[in-house]
Amino acid sequence: MRDRLRGLGERARGSSRLAVLRLLPDAGRGSVAGLAAAIVISGLAPAAAVLVSGRLATELVAAARGGLGSPAGHRAVLAAVELAALFLAGQLGSRLSAALATSLGARVDGSLQRRAIRAVNGPSGVAHLDDPSVRDLLSRVAGVGAGGYTPGGAVAGLATRAGQSLTSGVGIVVVGFFHWWLAVALLAVNVWWGRESRRGYLAQTQVVARQTALMRRAGYLRDLVLTPGPAKEVRLFGLTGWLGDRFRAEWDSAMEKVWAARHGRRRAFAAALGGVVAVNFAAYALLAGAALRHAIGLGALVVFLRAVTLAASLNARGQQDFQIEYGLSGLPAVTAVERAARAAVAREKAVPEPVDGDRAGEGPPAGDGLELVLRGVRFGYPGADRPVLDGLDLTVPAGRSLAIVGVNGAGKTTLIKLLCRFYDPDAGTITAGGIDLRALDPYRWQRGIAAVFQDFARYELPARDNIGFGALRLAGDGAAIEDAAARAGILDALRALPRGWDSPLARHFDGGGELSGGQWQRVALARALLAVDAGARLLILDEPTANLDIRAEAAFYDQFLDITRAVTTILISHRFATVRRADLICVLDGGQVAELGSHADLLGRGGRYAEMFAAQSAQSAPAAS
Numbered sequence: 343m344r345d346r347l348r349g350l351g352e353r354a355r356g357s358s359r360l361a362v363l364r365l366l367p368d369a370g371r372g373s374v375a376g377l378a379a380a381i382v383i384s385g386l387a388p389a390a391a392v393l394v395s396g397r398l399a400t401e402l403v404a405a406a407r408g409g410l411g412s413p414a415g416h417r418a419v420l421a422a423v424e425l426a427a428l429f430l431a432g433q434l435g436s437r438l439s440a441a442l443a444t445s446l447g448a449r450v451d452g453s454l455q456r457r458a459i460r461a462v463n464g465p466s467g468v469a470h471l472d473d474p475s476v477r478d479l480l481s482r483v484a485g486v487g488a489g490g491y492t493p494g495g496a497v498a499g500l501a502t503r504a505g506q507s508l509t510s511g512v513g514i515v516v517v518g519f520f521h522w523w524l525a526v527a528l529l530a531v532n533v534w535w536g537r538e539s540r541r542g543y544l545a546q547t548q549v550v551a552r553q554t555a556l557m558r559r560a561g562y563l564r565d566l567v568l569t570p571g572p573a574k575e576v577r578l579f580g581l582t583g584w585l586g587d588r589f590r591a592e593w594d595s596a597m598e599k600v601w602a603a604r605h606g607r608r609r610a611f612a613a614a615l616g617g618v619v620a621v622n623f624a625a626y627a628l629l630a631g632a633a634l635r636h637a638i639g640l641g642a643l644v645v646f647l648r649a650v651t652l653a654a655s656l657n658a659r660g661q662q663d664f665q666i667e668y669g670l671s672g673l674p675a676v677t678a679v680e681r682a683a684r685a686a687v688a689r690e691k692a693v694p695e696p697v698d699g700d701r702a703g704e705g706p707p708a709g710d711g712l713e714l715v716l717r718g719v720r721f722g723y724p725g726a727d728r729p730v731l732d733g734l735d736l737t738v739p740a741g742r743s744l745a746i747v748g749v750n751g752a753g754k755t756t757l758i759k760l761l762c763r764f765y766d767p768d769a770g771t772i773t774a775g776g777i778d779l780r781a782l783d784p785y786r787w788q789r790g791i792a793a794v795f796q797d798f799a800r801y802e803l804p805a806r807d808n809i810g811f812g813a814l815r816l817a818g819d820g821a822a823i824e825d826a827a828a829r830a831g832i833l834d835a836l837r838a839l840p841r842g843w844d845s846p847l848a849r850h851f852d853g854g855g856e857l858s859g860g861q862w863q864r865v866a867l868a869r870a871l872l873a874v875d876a877g878a879r880l881l882i883l884d885e886p887t888a889n890l891d892i893r894a895e896a897a898f899y900d901q902f903l904d905i906t907r908a909v910t911t912i913l914i915s916h917r918f919a920t921v922r923r924a925d926l927i928c929v930l931d932g933g934q935v936a937e938l939g940s941h942a943d944l945l946g947r948g949g950r951y952a953e954m955f956a957a958q959s960a961q962s963a964p965a966a967s
């Protein structure tokens with residue numbers, strides 16, 4: 343079993359090498375050709391220098407007798423010049439090889455990162471991002487556990503290795519002219535030691551890959567004390583020591599297994615190293631013996647001595663093997679992320695027959711607003727034992743506003759995630775304008791939604807982009823962005839930033855500005871308003887005014903009807919002052935619609951809505967009085 347695993351590991355390593363080499367032409371054919379030439383020059387120049395140095399030694403002995411002016415002296419000078427030229431060529435070759443391999447490696451890393459980004463964003467849904475194994479893979483793509491070594495770094499290591507192998511190969515061939523069996527022995531021990539060195543690092547990288555979850559958690563604990571987000575609580579609650587200790591314990595526990603993997607191979611490694619030492623010692627002893635017996639001349643002695651040294655140069659490989667094996671270990675993670683993303687896309691496409699199959703891939707039907715109809719919708723998160731929504735029926739009339747209320751965890755946000763097609767229902771249907779969402783092109787559907795999520799994004803990018811992201815086609819339209827900002831009540835604050843619209847919304851960037859929680863929420867609102875201006879026909883507002891002060895909230899709802907005109911709007915809020923403005927209100931409970939009607943209807947019914955409204959009014963009344 344162990345051997346089988348080792349065999350699999352060896353094959354995986356081999357295929358990773360081929361896979362990374364296959365990426366090179368796309369990174370730049372000219373650079374690859376240049377790199378190949380540089381490797382040959384850097385590999386052969388030292389080998390050629392060995393042969394020339396033998397000639398130089400011989401000619402120098404002769405020149406010692408005849409002087410530099412003698413023919414032997416001329417040949418010695420010529421050999422010295424050749425040596426200098428070869429030295430220069432070797433140096434230039436290895437520098438060029440390092441520069442080209444580094445830049446090709448950077449391009450390979452860039453293209454792998456782009457592949458991972460494309461894969462992660464391939465599915466229209468987000469279920470794959472909830473999957474811990476996908477998150478583990480993503481952290482391996484980012485180099486977690488690989489000591490910062492990347493597949494691109496492995497390219498640099500492989501280039502150096504190729505040059506050294508060439509040098510070493512020529513050294514072994516030259517030794518073959520002394521004793522063929524000595525060359526065979528040198529080759530054998532080099533291969534043996536090389537395999538052991540690689541296997542050792544490969545075993546480590548395999549253990550590292552299995553420790554990703556632990557390392558990811560350890561990394562999270564470390565980031566809690568390194569990043570500004572949690573800094574306030576970390577200080578206030580005095581968590582630094584506790585988090586630091588937990589980080590060290592978890593990191594050490596992951597690394598102990600890695601170190602154990604390394605120690606597990608130390609006997610095999612020592613045996614191979616012993617073989618290398620013994621054969622090299624034998625080679626030097628044989629050469630010394632031949633020289634003492636005058637069986638070889640000075641020139642040949644110099645050549646063979648240097649050839650043995652060259653043959654062994656491949657053995658200076660520890661750091662490179664580390665760089666190569668750790669670097670390559672990120673490559674299978676990229677392909678595994680792509681596989682997981684393809685499976686997620688296939689699952690999205692594998693939903694039952696669309697109601698209107700021949701419209702698949704289209705956008706939603708044209709017209710003002712969209713009627714949304716949910717029938718018998720059931721949905722539970724992967725791995726959960728109970729569904730969040732269970733047989734939910736609801737109709738949101740086109741161009742009208744619907745508010746959803748319900749206790750924490752009732753499933754309000756989940757419902758809008760289904761409307762956005764971040765997830766598909768396990769059963770039942772959702773239609774927009776009469777067409778099943780699954781029959782629509784998910785990307786076009788999502789582009790037609792404007793949303794302020796409860797956990798909206800705070801982009802640490804210029805203020806202009808923070809609003810422009812609502813509709814990329816309007817992102818360059820300063821007037822449209824200013825208008826959206828004005829309606830969201832954030833125009834003056836953004837204009838007052840150190841660099842105005844160009845200011846990144848983060849103090850830790852040069853010229854950046856910091857916004858308050860409420861100001862951030864206004865930016866998110868402006869973003870959604872821009873999306874509506876650009877033609878979004880479904881507006882989703884999940885607690886859109888939770889961070890606004892009373893005046894700002896009132897100002898927002900004064901223009902609520904104007905904002906939501908001709909757009910189907912879904913509003914989630916725990917604040918009844920907000921909710922009562924909607925045309926329709928639905929109370930979500932037990933995964934179903936418990937009550938549905940206008941504010942006045944529901945109050946008149948005296949049910950759960952009336953109860954919740956009364957409770958909230960009673961709480962605010964003393965404050966108001």
Ligand SMILES: Nc1ncnc2c1ncn2[C@@H]1O[C@H](COP(=O)(O)OP(=O)(O)OP(=O)(O)O)[C@@H](O)[C@H]1O
Pocket residue numbers: 472723724726730748749750751752753754755756757
């Ligand atoms: N990505 C997820 N994976 C697994 N369970 C989830 C996920 N998101 C939410 N849940 C669970 O689904 C249930 C409904 O959550 P949801 O966010 O829809 O509630 P909500 O009504 O919006 O609550 P709140 O009023 O607190 O915002 C909760 O029990 C929550 O733990």
